[in-house]
Amino acid sequence: MDIKDKILSLRRELDQHNYNYYVLDKPVISDFDFDLKLKELQKLEDQNPEFFDPNSPTQRVGGAITKNFQTVFHDHPMYSLSNSYSKEELEDWEKRVKKLVDGKVEFVCELKYDGASISLTYENGELVRAVTRGDGVQGDDVTNNVKTILSVPLRLKGEFPKRFDIRGEIVLPYEGFAKLNAERVEAGEEPYANPRNTASGSLKLQDSTEVAKRPLDCLLYNIVGERLDLVSQFDSLEKARSWGFKVPKEAKLTASVDEVLNYVNYWEQHRHELPYEIDGVVVKVNDFRQQEELGFTAKSPRWAIAYKFKAEQEATILKKITYQVGRTGAITPVANLKPVQLAGTVVKRASLHNADQIEKLDIREGDTLFVEKGGEIIPKIVGVDFGKRDPDSQPTQYITHCPECETLLVRNEGEAQHYCPNLSGCPPQIIGRIQHYISRKAMDIEGLGGETVALLVKEGLIINYADLYQLQKEQVLPLERMAEKSADNLIQGIAKSREIPFERVLFALGIRYVGETVAKKLARHFKSIAALAQATEEELVNIDEIGERIAQSVTAFFEVEENRILVQKLKEAGVQMELAAEEFAHHTNILEGNTFVISGVFHQVSRNELKKLIEDNGGKVSGSISSKTNYLVAGENMGPSKLAKAEQLGTKILSEEEFLKMLE
Incomplete structure (x- = not known):
C-alpha cells in the first residue's frame, strides 16, 4: 500500500471509530489503540504535507486561532419558533394547520434541546462551514471550533445531496459540565453558571485547542436545501442518521394532538433522566409538501411550534423600581431584585413593562415577588406574596417626568406605555436611535458598537x-480605547454603509412600528424615500397589511421638520434612498389587484420563486382560498379540498404553465 492509500485508509478507519464512539456510543477499540492510530496518521501527514486535508481526524484537536469571527449570511434563514404553554394553544395551532392544508396531517415530536443553535453546511459530503444562529439571517463562522466536536462528521457516509445545511444544537451534557466545573473549582476559578451558556460561550473561544478540551456534543434535527429529494421530517431524520449525524432517537411520529400531549407529559416527567438539558418539545408537521404550503410568518414557520415546559419559579425581594428610556421615548419600569438563582442563572433585574402592569399586580418596593423565566430565558414577575408585605407599605406612584431629562411624560389614549416627548434633547433617545441605525439588521456598521456610539454622543x-x-x-482617534486600526475600521465601516439597500435604510431610520417586514413592503411599494414622504395616511392604509397605526406613524415622522432634514442629510451623504434600478427592473403591475393561492408541487420554478413572481408583478399571495381569491395556481399532488373549494367559489384555476404565460 503506498503512502497516500495508507493515509486515506487510516482516515476512514479513525472516522468510523469516532462515529462508533461519539454517535453510536458503541466503541470497538480502546482509547489507547485509537490514540496510537491517530499518532501514526499525524506522523504520516507531517512527513507528507502534499496530502493535507482540512477534514482529517488529526485536524479535530484544535490549534487554529480566530481573533475575529467573520459574519456570514445563512443560505436559508434560521427562524425562531412560536411558543405554546397549554393544551388549548396546541389545539388552536393544529386547527390553523388543518385549515390551511389538505389531507391527513401527522406530527413529529422532538425534544427541545437547550444549547447553542448551529447550522452546518456540507458540500460533496464534506463539512465546509459551521455558523451560529446569530439574528437568523446571518451568524458567526465558527467552523474551526465546531470541527473539534467529535460527534460532528467531517465526512458523510452513503449517498447524500450535493449541498445542504443541517441545523441542530451544540450542547454540554450534565456529566461533562460537572467535570468542567470540578476542574475550575479545584483551580480556584469561578464555576460556570449553566450548561447552555457554557456551550454557547465555547463556540466563541478564540483558541480552538481550548474548545477541544470541552466535552461538547452536537444533536441535529433539521435539513434544509434545494431539491433534496426528502418527503418528510421523520424520513429526513432517518436519512441524516444514515449519513453519520448524531440524531437523537427520542423523536416520535404521531397522528394527533392527543398523542403529542402524551409525548409532552412523558418527557416533562422524565427529562432529568436525559444526559443533557431540554426545556420543552418541538412539534412539526411531518409532510414536507404540507410544510411548504403552510410557509412562514416574518419570524417563524407556520408548520412548527414549541411546547415549553412549565417555568421554574422563585421568590425574592424587590429592592427598588427604576425607569429606563428607550430610543422611541418609551418608558420601561424595571424591578431591581435581591439576586436569586433561577433556571441556572442569577436574576437581578426584570421588566415590569408599564404602569398598568404594576397597578394590576399591585407591586411595591420591599415586596416579596414571584419570579419566573418566560420560556426559561427572560425573567418575568408573575405575582406578589401579600402575606409577607409590610403593613405600612404604600402603593407605587408611577413617575410623571422623564428620569433622564425631566420632561413631563405623555401617555396616548389606548396605549399602555408612557413616553418622553423630548426626542431631540433626551440623551438615551438620541443614543438609542443611533444604536438602532448601526445595528446588524439595519446599517450593520462594522467597527462601531453601542458603547462607542454613547461615547461619540457624550463627546459632542x-x-x-x-x-x-x-x-x-482625527476626531475619533483621541477617544478612550480607540487605536489607529480601530479608528480606520470605524471610518471604513461608516463609508461601506452607503451601499446598504434602501429597505434596510428605511428600517434603520427607526420610524415607530416600521420593522424589517414593514420597511421591505414600503420600500417595494414606494421605491424611494421621496415618494414615501409624500404619501397620505389613506394611500398607506390601502397597501396590503399596512394598518392605521403604521400609517399614522409614518406620516407623523415626515411631518417633523427635523426628520426631513435628517433624511436629506443622509441622501447628501450618499446613503441609498431609493431602490436600485436592478431591484425592480423586472417588476410590473400586471397582477395588481389580484390575490393568488399556491398549492401543490411545481417543476419549472419553486414555490418561493412563484410567490416572488406574484409579488414582483403587483399581486398578493394568500395561504387559504376565500371569496377574495382570484386565482389558484395548481401544481401536482394538490389537495382535493382546496380544489373543491376553488370550484365551489368559482376561483379561476391555473396550471404552472398558464400562470407563467400570464407574465409574458
Whole structure:
C-alpha cells in the first residue's frame, strides 16, 4: 500500500471509530489503540504535507486561532419558533394547520434541546462551514471550533445531496459540565453558571485547542436545501442518521394532538433522566409538501411550534423600581431584585413593562415577588406574596417626568406605555436611535458598537445618525480605547454603509412600528424615500397589511421638520434612498389587484420563486382560498379540498404553465 492509500485508509478507519464512539456510543477499540492510530496518521501527514486535508481526524484537536469571527449570511434563514404553554394553544395551532392544508396531517415530536443553535453546511459530503444562529439571517463562522466536536462528521457516509445545511444544537451534557466545573473549582476559578451558556460561550473561544478540551456534543434535527429529494421530517431524520449525524432517537411520529400531549407529559416527567438539558418539545408537521404550503410568518414557520415546559419559579425581594428610556421615548419600569438563582442563572433585574402592569399586580418596593423565566430565558414577575408585605407599605406612584431629562411624560389614549416627548434633547433617545441605525439588521456598521456610539454622543461629536458621515479619523482617534486600526475600521465601516439597500435604510431610520417586514413592503411599494414622504395616511392604509397605526406613524415622522432634514442629510451623504434600478427592473403591475393561492408541487420554478413572481408583478399571495381569491395556481399532488373549494367559489384555476404565460 503506498503512502497516500495508507493515509486515506487510516482516515476512514479513525472516522468510523469516532462515529462508533461519539454517535453510536458503541466503541470497538480502546482509547489507547485509537490514540496510537491517530499518532501514526499525524506522523504520516507531517512527513507528507502534499496530502493535507482540512477534514482529517488529526485536524479535530484544535490549534487554529480566530481573533475575529467573520459574519456570514445563512443560505436559508434560521427562524425562531412560536411558543405554546397549554393544551388549548396546541389545539388552536393544529386547527390553523388543518385549515390551511389538505389531507391527513401527522406530527413529529422532538425534544427541545437547550444549547447553542448551529447550522452546518456540507458540500460533496464534506463539512465546509459551521455558523451560529446569530439574528437568523446571518451568524458567526465558527467552523474551526465546531470541527473539534467529535460527534460532528467531517465526512458523510452513503449517498447524500450535493449541498445542504443541517441545523441542530451544540450542547454540554450534565456529566461533562460537572467535570468542567470540578476542574475550575479545584483551580480556584469561578464555576460556570449553566450548561447552555457554557456551550454557547465555547463556540466563541478564540483558541480552538481550548474548545477541544470541552466535552461538547452536537444533536441535529433539521435539513434544509434545494431539491433534496426528502418527503418528510421523520424520513429526513432517518436519512441524516444514515449519513453519520448524531440524531437523537427520542423523536416520535404521531397522528394527533392527543398523542403529542402524551409525548409532552412523558418527557416533562422524565427529562432529568436525559444526559443533557431540554426545556420543552418541538412539534412539526411531518409532510414536507404540507410544510411548504403552510410557509412562514416574518419570524417563524407556520408548520412548527414549541411546547415549553412549565417555568421554574422563585421568590425574592424587590429592592427598588427604576425607569429606563428607550430610543422611541418609551418608558420601561424595571424591578431591581435581591439576586436569586433561577433556571441556572442569577436574576437581578426584570421588566415590569408599564404602569398598568404594576397597578394590576399591585407591586411595591420591599415586596416579596414571584419570579419566573418566560420560556426559561427572560425573567418575568408573575405575582406578589401579600402575606409577607409590610403593613405600612404604600402603593407605587408611577413617575410623571422623564428620569433622564425631566420632561413631563405623555401617555396616548389606548396605549399602555408612557413616553418622553423630548426626542431631540433626551440623551438615551438620541443614543438609542443611533444604536438602532448601526445595528446588524439595519446599517450593520462594522467597527462601531453601542458603547462607542454613547461615547461619540457624550463627546459632542455626533447628535444624530446623519452626523456619522461627517466623522473624521482625527476626531475619533483621541477617544478612550480607540487605536489607529480601530479608528480606520470605524471610518471604513461608516463609508461601506452607503451601499446598504434602501429597505434596510428605511428600517434603520427607526420610524415607530416600521420593522424589517414593514420597511421591505414600503420600500417595494414606494421605491424611494421621496415618494414615501409624500404619501397620505389613506394611500398607506390601502397597501396590503399596512394598518392605521403604521400609517399614522409614518406620516407623523415626515411631518417633523427635523426628520426631513435628517433624511436629506443622509441622501447628501450618499446613503441609498431609493431602490436600485436592478431591484425592480423586472417588476410590473400586471397582477395588481389580484390575490393568488399556491398549492401543490411545481417543476419549472419553486414555490418561493412563484410567490416572488406574484409579488414582483403587483399581486398578493394568500395561504387559504376565500371569496377574495382570484386565482389558484395548481401544481401536482394538490389537495382535493382546496380544489373543491376553488370550484365551489368559482376561483379561476391555473396550471404552472398558464400562470407563467400570464407574465409574458
